Amino acid sequence: MLNEADLTALAITLKLALISTLILLLLGTPLAWWLARTRWRFKFLLEAVVALPLVLPPTVLGFYLLVTLGPNGPVGGLMESLGGRPLAFTFTGLVIGSVIYSMPFVIQPLQDAFSAIGRRPLEVAATLRASPLDRFFTVAIPLARPGFFTAAVLGFAHTVGEFGVVLMIGGNIPGETQVLSIAIYDHVEGMEYVHAHWLSGGLLLMSFLLLVAVYALNRKFRMVQA
Amino acid sequence: MTIEARFRIDQGDFTLDVDLSLPAQGVSSLFGPSGCGKTTLLRAIAGLEHHRDGYLKVGDMVWQEAGLFVPPHQRPLGYVFQEASLFPHLSVRRNLEYGVRRVAESERRVSLEQAIELLEIGQLLERKPDTLSGGERQRVAIARALAVSPSLLLMDEPLAALDVNRKQEILPYIESLHQDLDIPVIHVSHSPDEVARIADHLVLLESGHVVASGDVHEIFTRLDLPPALDSDAAAIIEAVVSGHDETYHLTYLEFAGGRVTVPREDLRVGSQVRLKLAARDVSLTLEHQSGTSILNIFPAVIDEITAEGSAQVTVRLLAGDAPVLARITKKSAADLALKPGKAVYAQVKSVALLS
Known part of the structure; x- marks a missing residue:
């Protein structure tokens, strides 16, 4: 069964995934909206940057983050000179890493959902006296609801599953930066297969249920809109 | 405004x-x-x-x-x-x-x-x-x-x-x-x-x-514009319902050029209606015809004539001040010596009520 360290790792994992997803939804919504609407000719450059974590080995991303956030890096050095401590090997560092790592999983469903709305509903709202911000909140966001759900679940699930980035910038500090995937790795290293089974099986089940929820709800949304 | x-x-x-x-x-x-x-x-x-x-x-x-x-x-x-x-x-x-x-x-x-x-x-x-x-x-x-x-x-x-x-x-x-x-x-x-x-x-x-x-x-009805030259060319007439004939089930409509009779419509006397007179349903005579089955005959003055293809002409008439179109053969126009300013009678075979 699960020991106390496993439960702590579970709590940290869920906290990390929740915070990262919330930050991504907050930052990702305006960015996805802009990407869906802009006619800027170099928009593809930004889209490529957003998609980068999809193909980049997590260790590469983790390495650059470690260099940046560590005591000798620009951000870590700045933090230290301001009396703080470098972000590497902290929970905050993990959140920054997760936000970057899971970005495409949140931005792309949102961008697709905003694009799918088209211009017409927003034009209609404009002729009904709604200002641009008003239109965004009362038309664009409600109509993109399935996209928000997909984005939240994928962002959450992907953060729960990360390993490489966390290992590079978070290390493996129990109670601070040790997440489930790393706890599993530790158990396997220590030949504690029963623990590894419980945690792995739990993650497998959770990931599956989340995806079932996404696909079932997307089907419902599609049927409602058809 | x-x-x-x-x-x-x-x-x-x-x-x-x-x-x-x-x-x-x-x-x-x-x-x-x-x-x-x-x-x-x-x-x-x-x-x-x-x-x-x-x-x-x-x-x-x-x-x-x-x-x-x-x-x-x-x-x-x-x-x-x-x-x-x-x-x-x-x-x-x-x-x-x-x-x-x-x-x-x-x-x-x-x-x-x-x-x-x-x-x-x-x-x-x-x-x-x-x-x-x-x-x-x-x-x-x-x-x-x-x-x-x-x-x-x-x-x-x-x-x-x-x-x-x-x-x-x-x-x-x-x-x-x-x-x-x-x-x-x-x-x-x-x-x-x-x-x-x-x-x-x-x-x-x-x-x-x-x-x-x-x-x-x-x-x-302007003869220099596409609508009047179309094969479905028609004039639009504003009229007022002036009465009904219950014996023959007819409705009378008054417009600037006279009275138009149509099959009985359930319309209030005094209400405004819009009529469409298709150019091909309007024929012209020099005298008021009697002994004809056509009910809708009213006097008009020729305003303009335009040749349409090789056999037909389109004639713009003024009935009162209401412009009306008639599409007739070139031969008829020549036989009747039609020209702007000439007084004629327009015979309308059918009238469509638009509203």
Whole structure:
């Protein structure tokens, strides 16, 4: 069964995934909206940057983050000179890493959902006296609801599953930066297969249920809109 | 009160270049084949497309000029799109309220109840748009646009997406708009029938240019313009119901040129109706014929004659001051020695009631 360290790792994992997803939804919504609407000719450059974590080995991303956030890096050095401590090997560092790592999983469903709305509903709202911000909140966001759900679940699930980035910038500090995937790795290293089974099986089940929820709800949304 | 619109819109292979003055009352129709720029012009008037080279003044409100562009949500207009475009996530009631809630109470001249009643959608209020028929959806869309108390109502082919029966369902509502509410309407259409029914002022557009703009009766019967030369050319006549003949089941209509008799229609005496006289149904005689089965014969004066193809001519007549078209053979025109100024009798084989 699960020991106390496993439960702590579970709590940290869920906290990390929740915070990262919330930050991504907050930052990702305006960015996805802009990407869906802009006619800027170099928009593809930004889209490529957003998609980068999809193909980049997590260790590469983790390495650059470690260099940046560590005591000798620009951000870590700045933090230290301001009396703080470098972000590497902290929970905050993990959140920054997760936000970057899971970005495409949140931005792309949102961008697709905003694009799918088209211009017409927003034009209609404009002729009904709604200002641009008003239109965004009362038309664009409600109509993109399935996209928000997909984005939240994928962002959450992907953060729960990360390993490489966390290992590079978070290390493996129990109670601070040790997440489930790393706890599993530790158990396997220590030949504690029963623990590894419980945690792995739990993650497998959770990931599956989340995806079932996404696909079932997307089907419902599609049927409602058809 | 007028609507002044000047736009020069360059879209690569297409240029819209118009300078229009429309009456700020009644229905003005922008009429032309698809691709002539009528929808682009309507969108520019709404401010949905922002083109730097434009001037737009509606009554005493300037909506666009050099250095000024009032965004669409700050223009007191209503817009009905070709597809109803109801918000799918809101009920009919919430769709209607969407605009109303954003209009200051002091500016509400059309009440929500009035719009609901006019379009007869009271029983649909709690439904979601995806459960409505096409005609119902378009009625809700029109009510939604009216409920913001617009100073100008813009309609982009509001009937084009509907089948014939649904069109017949919606047209009476559009006709009643400018009788019941004093809101000027600019309406885009490529259907001559639709225009004949509802337009007061007609703008003919062709590849981005205004070919003619004027009173609909005048434009339909001008021999230098396409509508009068079409094989379906017709004159539009305004008439008043003057009485009924119960013995023979007939209805009498008075217009500027005399009396027209049609099969009994259930119309109130004194009500206004619009008639269509097809040019090919009008023949000419020099004397008042007796011993004919044709009931509708009235005196007219020839105004203009234009040769049409090799065998036919189109004659523009004035019956009273109402212009009427007659399509006859060139031979008949020569035999009767028809020329402008000559008095004749017009015999009308059939009259279509438009409203």
